[in-house]
Structure formats: C-alpha cells, structure tokens
Amino acid sequence: MAIKRNKRFHAEVATSSLSDIMFFLLLFFLIISTLANPNVIRMTLPKSKTNEKTNKQLITLSVTDEKRYFIDKEEVLLEQLETRLLQLMDPEKQQTVIIRIPATLQVQDLVDVLQIGVKNKLKFVIATSPK
Template sequence: MGLKKNTRVSAEFNMSSLTDIIFLLLIFFMLTSSMVIPNALNLRLPGKSNTQSVPQTKPYEVKISKDGKYFVNNKRVSIITLEKGLKKLKKRRNNGKVSIIISPNSNTANENVVAVMDIAYRLGIDAIMTKPK
C-alpha cells in the first residue's frame, strides 16, 4: 500500500518585502522630483502697489492672423517693421512706459505669438495677451 505525499503549494505571499520596495521608490521619487527645475517662460505677474495710476495713452493692438500676418492697429506690417516701429515708439515716449495688446487668432501658431512677446521683452514693453478670437 503506497501512501501519497500531500504536496500542496502555499497560496500565501509575504507582503513585507514588497512594501519595503514601495517605500524606497516613494522616497526616491520624492527626493529626485524636488531637484528638477521646470524650464518655462519667465513671466512677470502684476503685483499690488499703493501708487496712483497715471493716465496712459491707448496701447497699440498687435493682431496676428492664422497664417502669421501681423497687424498693428489694423495696418499690415512685417515682424521686422513691427520691431522697428516699437523701437521708435519707445524713443518718442522718452523710454517711458509703452504697452501693447497681443490679439492672436485661435489658429495662430505659438511661435508667432512668442516672437511678438520676445520683441516686447527685449524692448522693455509691457505685453498684454488677450483671449484668441
């Protein structure tokens, strides 16, 4: 009479080693994520001030069409002419405060909008972005 061995595999799993690995990964990601600095546009946000506002002249409106054409106060200009015109405007106002309103079309490429913002930044002009039309 042969007796059969009862070989059963245990269905239990030891979770302590798995939790150790999970906590080590959590600590690793927490430490490395704080060291990463995102590379984004440096935007100057308006702050609160106690000074009284001085009445300003009407800002120029720069419209950008979906095919990359630039319009300043409804007159078509090239990007080079736009930069030269803004330089002259800045000089006429004795390097005072100059503002432009950027109004892109909803299908305008981002590079066209960033080009205008870059010109405004280089010349020290306040650029106000509006909702695309």
Template sequence: MNLRKKNKPTVEVNASAMSDIMFFLMLFFLIASTVTNPNIIKLMLPKSDTGQSVSKKTVTISVTKDLEYFMDKQQVQLDEIQGRLLAMSTKADALTIILYVDRTVAIQDVVQIMDIANRLSIKLVLATEPK
C-alpha cells in the first residue's frame, strides 16, 4: 500500500497584471477623449444626408437651447455679433460663418443670425450632423 500523497502542481491565474493593463487602457481613453474636442459646446445638431465641409476663413457661431450665443467659443450677446463680424470681414477677404444651432431653438432665432450675415454679405453655412 502506497499512502504517499501525490504532489500535484496548483494552477493559478494571476490577475494583477490584467488589472494594471485595464487601468492603463481606461486612463488612456479618458485622456484621449478629453483632448480630441477640448472646447466644444455640446449641441444636438439637426441631421442631413448631404453634408459639406468648409475650408476657408471661418467663424463659428453657436446658439444653445437657452439662447446663449457663442462666437468662436466666446460668449457674446446677439447685438454684439454684427460688430464683431464686420471687424472680421474687413480683415479676411472670404469669410464664412458656420452656424451651430441646437435643434430645439426656434427658427426665428436662426433667421436673426442669417439676416446679420446677409446684411454684411458673408456666406453662412448651417452645421448639421450626418445620419
């Protein structure tokens, strides 16, 4: 009778290295997501099938759902926009306004910005989200 115990090797999975890798991946994606668009104003844009991009001297005007106006990420009042655009249009020969408007904003508020662009003869593009 052989009553000796057999020495079987134990199988272990060391998960500490896996948790370190997952932590570093999470940290990388958090940092990368904040760097990609650091100063973007969150808006829900309307959708469009035929979107075009603009590559000239551009000015972005954003209108939030609370009717706050931002011109190149700087908050301005509605009556200040025309003066600032006039100053910019004298410096640049082909100025284009990219208008970002939340989809819940009334069309009359959009038309006010369009009227300012028409008075100054500046091309205006309404930004949309692709479907």
C-alpha cells in the first residue's frame, strides 16, 4: 500500500526583513551624504588640473555671485570680514582659510579678499573643482 503525502513542501524566502534593511540603509546613506559636505553654498568654482586635499584646521570663506561673504555659513559684511577672520584664527593652530569664489566673479574681487590675508599674514588657499 502506497502512502502519498497530500501536502507538498514549498521553499519560501521571508522578504519582510529585507525591506526593513533597505529602508535603514537608505536612511543611513541620506544622513551621511548630508554630513559629508557641510558647505552647502553652491557655486561654480574655477577649474584646475591639479587638486590637493588638505586635512588641516580649516576656515571656509565663501563668496557668492552677488558678492555676499560667508565664513563657515555665517554671512559677514565685507567691512567686517577682516576682523571676523582674525577672531576665528587661533595662533596656536596652523589654520588655513579656504576661499570658495565663483569663476564668474572678477579677479579684483579675489584680490580684495587675498589682500586681507597678505596684510595679516594668514594662509589662504583657493578652492577649485577638477577639470
């Protein structure tokens, strides 16, 4: 007498946990991508063939197309720029000021900012984007 099973075994993959994992990965990458670049003032930087990455103590000075000046996302008037930079500079640390200036502005606008660095013997670096 042959005994047959009425129930057949079907292989199943539980996918409910996979959607949870994908959701957490999506959240993780969204949060990390916003923290990766804290300078959210968008501008078109000048092009350069060579780019050097710096890991020193940095102060970011951004100039917009409308000639608005920002020091680490804080807006500063041009007349107050020198005093504010000197307040932020720590003589014990080797701090560098990174100038983010659009490629569309005139050279004189860049020179006006660089003269502050020359006058106070500050280290200035111009940010560029790769060619």
